[in-house]
Amino acid sequence: MSEFQPLPALTLYDPFDGMRFSYQHCFLCGMPTRPPQDTVPVFADWLMTRYHLHERQVKLLDMSIVQYQDLRIACCEHCRTHHVEPLEAHVAAAADRGITGLRGLDDQTMFLWLGKMFYGILVTELLTELDPLARPQYPLAENAQLFRRFQAFFQPFQALRVPMEYEDFVPGSLFILEAEAQEDTIPFEYDDDLGTLTFSIKLDNTVIIACLADNGIVRQAMRRVYQDAYRPLHPVQIAEFKARVYYAAYLLNVVPNYFPRLVKPGDQELVMDALIDDVTGDIFNPWENNTYGQSLLEMWKRWQIPLEEILRNPAEPLTFLYDADGQPRVLHNYPENS
Ligand SMILES: [Zn+2]
Numbered sequence: 001m002s003e004f005q006p007l008p009a010l011t012l013y014d015p016f017d018g019m020r021f022s023y024q025h026c027f028l029c030g031m032p033t034r035p036p037q038d039t040v041p042v043f044a045d046w047l048m049t050r051y052h053l054h055e056r057q058v059k060l061l062d063m064s065i066v067q068y069q070d071l072r073i074a075c076c077e078h079c080r081t082h083h084v085e086p087l088e089a090h091v092a093a094a095a096d097r098g099i100t101g102l103r104g105l106d107d108q109t110m111f112l113w114l115g116k117m118f119y120g121i122l123v124t125e126l127l128t129e130l131d132p133l134a135r136p137q138y139p140l141a142e143n144a145q146l147f148r149r150f151q152a153f154f155q156p157f158q159a160l161r162v163p164m165e166y167e168d169f170v171p172g173s174l175f176i177l178e179a180e181a182q183e184d185t186i187p188f189e190y191d192d193d194l195g196t197l198t199f200s201i202k203l204d205n206t207v208i209i210a211c212l213a214d215n216g217i218v219r220q221a222m223r224r225v226y227q228d229a230y231r232p233l234h235p236v237q238i239a240e241f242k243a244r245v246y247y248a249a250y251l252l253n254v255v256p257n258y259f260p261r262l263v264k265p266g267d268q269e270l271v272m273d274a275l276i277d278d279v280t281g282d283i284f285n286p287w288e289n290n291t292y293g294q295s296l297l298e299m300w301k302r303w304q305i306p307l308e309e310i311l312r313n314p315a316e317p318l319t320f321l322y323d324a325d326g327q328p329r330v331l332h333n334y335p336e337n338s
Contacts, residue, residue: 026076042071042120051188153213155258163269173219180232196249
């Protein structure tokens with residue numbers, strides 16, 4: 001412990017240097033920590049209490065089962081009380097006001113709040129993989145693309161600890177949809193695709209979908225669909241929207257790079273610049289309806305819509321967001337004749 005020097009203000013932490021992901025170093029500043037007391041829950045206590053998640057089970061990629069309350073990341077006391085808990089209190093207060101409150105949060109706050117949960121899940125998966133008894137089907141640690149994205153994500157994510165301004169960019173794509181009450185039966189839901197840093201969380205009628213290291217590109221590409229979806233939607237329509245985001249994130253072909261500007265004496269915050277390499281290449285790989293159909297199949301599992309029906313017209317996969325004329329469709333029941 002003695003060799004550890006606390007990081008100066010406005011200095012970023014690099015856990016990728018020496019791969020210091022563990023329960024022995026604070027996830028935000030690298031300060032040595034003592035588990036289990038120096039930890040914070042991945043899903044905040046207010047969230048677990050509100051949705052009765054403490055003992056609910058999560059299946060990890062290696063098929064092991066953990067409870068929500070056991071998903072924790074290492075966090076020193078300073079970062080917990082100065083950074084993580086204030087953020088959670090801020091979001092909890094917004095969530096008390098429902099979708100209006102959550103939509104009223106600024107992009108950076110939302111990015112950091114979602115980012116903390118995503119980080120916690122990803123690191124839990126990585127540390128589980130390091131366990132010699134775990135045998136993951138698709139080892140994350142061997143996924144080079146994931147690591148580039150994860151590194152890109154971690155730069156703007158440090159705004160959780162370091163006062164930071166994003167210069168002319170948003171680090172991720174964020175969508176907040178509203179579920180119509182009539183057939184909405186699930187108060188809390190969480191799913192993710194770690195490989196593309198994409199995930200979704202549902203808090204009552206608010207469904208938040210995020211792609212965390214795309215520099216806002218997916219949101220830009222989906223701006224029309226998002227505009228059309230900015231109204232109460234049937235859950236089957238929200239699932240379709242999610243399938244589109246997850247698939248677009250999968251097709252994304254670029255990883256942004258972020259660079260902190262040099263800090264001058266007297267600076268109160270760090271300014272971060274974004275750079276996208278390879279702008280000459282394609283930003284997205286080509287859209288393939290067959291693969292998109294698989295994404296729909298997965299998201300529509302609850303409604304058991306077969307792939308044949310989804311791809312009956314291979315040129316135009318099944319949609320509930322739009323009608324036959326391409327206009328936003330109003331849907332109150334599914335199946336419609338029920
Ligand atoms: Zn810390």
